[in-house]
Amino acid sequence: MKLYYATGTCALASHIALEEAGAEYSTARVNFATGEQRSAEYLAINPKGRVPSLITERGILTETPAMLAFIAQSFPKAKLAPLDDPFRFAEVQAFNSYLCSTVHVAHAHRMRGHRWADDPAALEAMKKKVPETVAACFELIENKMLQGPWVMGETYTICDPYLFTLAQWMEGDSVDPKRFPKVWDHRNRMSERAAVRKAVAEEKG
Amino acid sequence: MKLYYATGTCALASHIALEEAGAEYSTARVNFATGEQRSAEYLAINPKGRVPSLITERGILTETPAMLAFIAQSFPKAKLAPLDDPFRFAEVQAFNSYLCSTVHVAHAHRMRGHRWADDPAALEAMKKKVPETVAACFELIENKMLQGPWVMGETYTICDPYLFTLAQWMEGDSVDPKRFPKVWDHRNRMSERAAVRKAVAEEKG
Numbered sequence: 380m381k382l383y384y385a386t387g388t389c390a391l392a393s394h395i396a397l398e399e400a401g402a403e404y405s406t407a408r409v410n411f412a413t414g415e416q417r418s419a420e421y422l423a424i425n426p427k428g429r430v431p432s433l434i435t436e437r438g439i440l441t442e443t444p445a446m447l448a449f450i451a452q453s454f455p456k457a458k459l460a461p462l463d464d465p466f467r468f469a470e471v472q473a474f475n476s477y478l479c480s481t482v483h484v485a486h487a488h489r490m491r492g493h494r495w496a497d498d499p500a501a502l503e504a505m506k507k508k509v510p511e512t513v514a515a516c517f518e519l520i521e522n523k524m525l526q527g528p529w530v531m532g533e534t535y536t537i538c539d540p541y542l543f544t545l546a547q548w549m550e551g552d553s554v555d556p557k558r559f560p561k562v563w564d565h566r567n568r569m570s571e572r573a574a575v576r577k578a579v580a581e582e583k584g
Numbered sequence: 585m586k587l588y589y590a591t592g593t594c595a596l597a598s599h600i601a602l603e604e605a606g607a608e609y610s611t612a613r614v615n616f617a618t619g620e621q622r623s624a625e626y627l628a629i630n631p632k633g634r635v636p637s638l639i640t641e642r643g644i645l646t647e648t649p650a651m652l653a654f655i656a657q658s659f660p661k662a663k664l665a666p667l668d669d670p671f672r673f674a675e676v677q678a679f680n681s682y683l684c685s686t687v688h689v690a691h692a693h694r695m696r697g698h699r700w701a702d703d704p705a706a707l708e709a710m711k712k713k714v715p716e717t718v719a720a721c722f723e724l725i726e727n728k729m730l731q732g733p734w735v736m737g738e739t740y741t742i743c744d745p746y747l748f749t750l751a752q753w754m755e756g757d758s759v760d761p762k763r764f765p766k767v768w769d770h771r772n773r774m775s776e777r778a779a780v781r782k783a784v785a786e787e788k789g
Contacts, residue, residue, distance in 0.1 A: 426724060426728045427682075427686075427724065435671060437671040438671065438675075440671075440674050440675070440678055441678050441682075442677070442678040442681035442682055442685070443681070444649065444677060444681045445674045445675075445677035445678035445680075445681050446674065446678075448673070448674060448677055449670055449671065449673075449674035449677075452670035452673070452674075453670050465654055465657035465658050466640060466642040466643065466645075466654065468653075468654070468657070469645050469650045469651065469653060469654035469657075470643075470645070470650075472647070472649060472650035472653055472654075473645055473646050473647040473650035473651075475650075476647035476648070476649045476650050476681070476684060477632075477646075477647060479681060479684070479685045480647070480684040480685040480688070480689065481632075483685070484685065484689050485700070488700045488701075494717065495690070495693045495700075495710050495713060495717060496693075496706065496709040496710045496712070496713050497709065497712075497713060498705070498706070498709040500703070500705060500706065500709075501701065501703070501705065501706035501709035501710065504701040504702065504703040504705075504706035505700050505701045505706065507701070507702075508700060508701050508702060512699065512700060519631060519632065522631075523631045
């Protein structure tokens with residue numbers, strides 16, 4: 380398998396999950412600074428012009444929640460999701476769906492407001508609200524969703540690398556992570572895991 | 585099971601899927617006009633203050649992609665997803681993830697811009713771009729994603745009620761659905777299915 384990623388993006392979640400799964404995979408960095416994600420070569424891989432993309436022997440997958448569930452199902456011995464319990468699996472998926480459709484979207488209004496408006500004043504207005512909207516998301520995660528010590532409780536799942544990835548963006552969004560002690564503790568514990576260190580080091584290298 | 589929905593929302597996708605699955609379920613309408621989604625009673629069910637929510641004997645589920653996969657896994661005889669093929673299942677999930685994190689979000693900037701900005705001029709700027717952003721999403725679906733006759737090809741899946749639900753919003757977003765012949769045909773065929781007619785009639789009743 381081959382993972383296309385860009386540094387500082389949500390692709391890190393799948394990168395960590397591949398490591399945790401013990402998968403054999405390679406990575407390819409997409410250079411957002413030069414707009415490589417909109418190159419003809421990359422659009423042939425992912426017509427959305429986004430990361431991550433995962434090349435598998437069956438074809439190409441996109442969208443973090445789908446890729447994370449795929450990694451968990453493809454490497455069942457790694458026990459990255461409650462594969463035999465549809466309700467628990469749905470709880471895992473609901474958490475990841477919230478991250479992709481609400482938390483990531485809230486964050487994206489800081490740097491990617493041009494997706495939803497053209498007026499420069501509107502982009503500034505969006506940017507201004509990001510600290511409030513992102514903090515509201517993490518307040519909900521802290522108080523209602525993160526069971527502890529891992530997202531789903533005693534068992535580490537594909538929710539954990541995804542939360543870790545998005546929780547790293549808080550400072551950039553002017554949100555103090557220490558306001559959310561459980562999320563903060565989770566982020567710190569995650570950053571000590573071998574799989575996380577390896578994926579982060581490779582993406583920064 | 586009990587589905588909490590509001591008329592005209594993405595909850596319709598899960599409502600249709602429950603019908604297609606032959607599930608035993610009841611429904612409860614949440615009245616957005618009176619702000620019922622922010623009532624203490626409803627926030628106890630879903631602290632996000634959104635629909636859909638699905639009460640199951642195991643607990644409460646939220647987030648459309650997670651609920652759709654749960655319905656498919658809970659009623660395997662209905663064959664609403666390729667449950668024994670992780671790659672095909674991931675393709676289903678990737679499609680649904682795109683709907684929730686990109687298509688629904690693009691649409692939401694017309695009426696729910698207040699989620700991401702406070703300035704009234706910014707809300708107008710967001711609203712103005714919606715026809716362009718929603719059309720771009722459906723162009724991608726038309727040209728790259730909808731395999732036909734169903735989203736995943738020959739087999740009807742949980743992608744179909746979800747696409748149908750969001751495709752109904754095009755006119756409201758000032759996007760002519762006839763620009764996208766495959767999506768238009770899909771929407772028309774979907775609207776003739778017994779499960780769809782029943783769910784739509786109940787939500788409008």
